[in-house]
Amino acid sequence: MANINVMRNLEDFENPRIVKLSDDLYGASFFLMKLLPARFMLERASDQGLLKPGATICESSSGTFGLALAMLAVQYGYNLILVSDWALDRHLHKRLLELGAKVEIVDKPARSGGLQQARLNRLAEYLKAIPGSYWPSQYSNMDNPISYGKIAEFLIERVGKIDCLVGPVGSGGSMCGTATFIRTLFSELNAIGVDTPNSVLFGQHGGKPISLSGLGGAFVPSNVDHTQFDEVHWLTPVEIFHATHQLHRLYGLFMGPTSGAAYKVADWWSRKNPGKKVVAIFPDEGHRYVETVYDENWLSSVPGWPAPVPKEPVAVNAPTQEINVWSAYAWRGRTLDQVLTSQVSTNSHTPPRRVSDSTSLERDLHRQYRATTSTEKARDARLVFLSRDDCASVSHLDVKPEQRQFVDPLYTVFLELQRSSHHENEHPCAVVVCDEIVGFFVLRERDALPEWASSDAITMHSFRIGQPYQGNGYGKATSGLAVDWILSNRQYVNRLMLAVNKRNSIAMRTYLNSGFQETGINYCGPAGLQNIIEFKLR
Template sequence: MSTRALMRKLEDFEGPRLVPLRENLFGASFFLMKLLPARFMLERAAEQGQLKPGTTICESSSGTFGLALAMLAVQQGYRLILVSDWALDRHLHRRLIELGAEVTIVDSPASCGGLQQARLDRLQMYLKDVAGSYWPSQYGNTDNPLSYAKVAEQFLDRIGRLDCLVGPVGSGGSMSGTARYLRTLFPDLHAIGVDTPGSVLFGQPSGKLNLSGLGGNILPGNVDHSQFDEVHWLPPVEVFHATHELHRTHGLFMGPTSGAAYRVAEWWSRNNPGKTVATMFPDEGHRYVETVYDQEWLEAIAGWASPLPEGPVTVSSPKEPMLGWSRFLWKRRSLNEVLAVTAM
């Protein structure tokens, strides 16, 4: 079997199920969203001679991109080294080991960039020591956003015209890539990025992050700020409630990044009747059975029993303290443009 054929064995699992949530709102529910960019990146690397039979793949991940690489590597016969941290779910850790990945855990954060930077520093050591190794580099590889042309095509085939796209932002690939392709047909498409307080992706001061897959302490090159019309920041408690609401109301058993996107998309669709909205739900909820879906764990979270706001507070700068659900009108500007204007 050819290398291309091997890489496409999991292709049927890459795309989302498009679920109607209300008259003007659709959820794009993925089994494992990161399979799409991971497969596309490896395929392109093989075509360009960067990835050869027997190559060792090295990557930094504490979540689903690492799982996607492990699933692809075991089918294609590559060695895989993953650098992760304490946020790696223990069940996912076991699964990665079962798939043959070599997982190393970083315990201490870097002085600048936190655990994400510490992981990248450790990764560079492996890339230097392992001859001929390949780094997919999900944060900076332009094939990441390019791969989401396939998702944009599915939206067009199943939904047709879209007025608004909502999604969580981590590596930046899914939202930046999908919005860019959709705007070739719908230039007025309204794109909303969902982040969390303490994440530097949209100008917040770096802080502790408590949501796997959402936000970050380093700024990935694949976050194209000029694609976003507005940005919302949701604290963990708000996200966890939304994740349960998505499950109870629509039967979708998804992770907290999906819950965050659902909260924002549901609010925007209610306030914009007649506009068609699609929102991205990146992965299922199985990794969160002992946390987000465990009542005792939730009751230990500060503010869990407090009433929730009906909508976001609009802030005048992304640098403001985000004490609750907050919203900023980004207006498709670069990060530097926004920070320069809001600093005046």
């Protein structure tokens, strides 16, 4: 086993400097916060035999995680390939090249998933072509949040009891990891995540470019544990840039815009809660932003600059509301599914959980598809086809905490279905037992197929069995129901295909025991490496 001390040359750069901003407000100011998770991931990969000496590290990055990997790679003799896009600023690009990294810029969006998925597709090609290559996958690698246990310990040693932790949310590692560990000592910690409008991390609809590096995202990483957050705040770019300059002018802290965002919210919370200790996470310094955030000419091109900014947030009733000013929502430690589907349930007249002949749910017109299984309860399982407005009907299908990283939030699934231009070839389905909905999945065919599927296939997505219904054989029964429906209704289809996260070993065993076979195809998705499996029908 490798010596875990071999990658500690840069360890002194990992801990933040603690700056007291007022009586009870502290800033945790990092040189480069991503050094810690990058080092921890590489160490763990080395210990597990996934990263060999002199091997090639491959990652998709346009920000500081790529820089952290480059610094570590040059220290310890690894090769590094980074796949990025236009968001990579020229100074960072030049620095990465100076450190010996190979940087490839992708400019053509993927058929689905845009530039983010195009980058991952190119990454998959490198991983396949280079034997022994390693993908850290910061958005799905659980070592990312785990690494921040060190920061939690450091903060407690320096500050003592922490009443509130505030930080920007991107990959989810820093805020979720630090909050998790602090709560082992201080269970009443208030954790506030800072996001920006049009980011989908906490329920905004997305679809528009996000102009802030390191804040928000176009997809929800599996490392974002929504149950860690008590509040979520959204700040506009203009508000964030104002706060970044204020942090510099008032305290001499030359930080990036994500730090300014955290400072603005933490300062507000501290003033509202005197006597409570607040720590704000400041992820990186401002050198990357000299020609943007700290340049008046550039700022003058930002819409709304230099308009006055609010001194406190506007409370919103739902995270899905359109936001164009500093806003806050009481998240209260719930999952993304719980928050978003509660909004749908509140506004919907569709009765959840149960299906009867009088409901508006669309039954299959050809025949009833019932499972053939030895499990008594699962024998009565059948499929009911849903409409794109039936999210409330399946909103009760929460899964176990350890399974959440592998399933898409239901609200997001239905929102994508509503926005899709392939309505005729996308089929949301409920698994029903005794008129009660116990599971859900989506079938896709023809022009709705993902890039990894063959043209003679139907693919299954977003499959889940609700936690109270697990252990009754419904998962295996669902595979049979889907196969039965395809055989009866789609003569051109020769296989049922789906992607299973490589880390989801339990699901993989279940599928293989149900007749699926591995194809040998791997797919890089936002949630990590996926194994493509298939059930051959003919």
